[in-house]
Amino acid sequence: VWELYEINFRLxxxxxxxxxxxxxxxxxxxGERLRHKWMEREVTLNQCWPGLPFRPDISCAGLSSYDGSFESIPPRIPFLKAFHQVIQSxxxxxPSELVNEFPAVEESNLTPIRDFEAALANYYVRTFLKTFHRPAILPH
Structure with missing residues (x-):
């Protein structure tokens, strides 16, 4: 079941x-420059998760591997940064939180990253709902 939610989120x-x-x-x-820039953004988009969009890597769940603990944040930081890059464009x-740079990573205080992730998720869900008039399916 997790895999279905994950694939659906990615697509x-x-x-x-x-x-x-x-x-x-x-x-x-x-036109060629525009297409090249668009292809670069496709690469960034695919950096939001490990593996291919339609074939999740079970050993590293990426954005959906958050279990509520601060220990689950550091492995997900590269995926959160890519997700932020995508959303910024x-x-x-x-929201004002997302206009800023990605928060500095400090092992002793991961609260800013957790809060930033919440802002990213909220913006994504609202944007999806506004665009497609239905709720997004999120991995969990």
Missing amino acids: ELIMLDRELLPEPVGDGEY WPGEK
């Missing part, structure tokens, strides 16, 4: 990203 994130920032069209050198106004 919904890709779908939302493509809805908000569709693949550019254009001719010549300018979406059009529209964002």
Whole structure:
């Protein structure tokens, strides 16, 4: 069951990203530059999780591996940073917490990262609902 939620989350994130920032069209050198930039963003999008979007790596659950403890935060930081990069490029106004840089990682105090993750999740869920008029399915 976890795998179904995880795959659905990944594909919904890709779908939302493509809805908000569709693949550019254009001719010549300018169009080629736009497509190259779009491909770079696809790479960033795929850094939001380990493995392929449709084939989760069970040994490293990525964003969905949060169990409520602070110990589960450090392994997820690279995925949270990529998720933040993706969300930052979406059009529209964002909560003030998400306009800032990703919080500094301090092993002694992970509360800012936990709070930042909550802001990311809330923004994602609201944006998904506003765009597709239905709730997003989140891994858990």
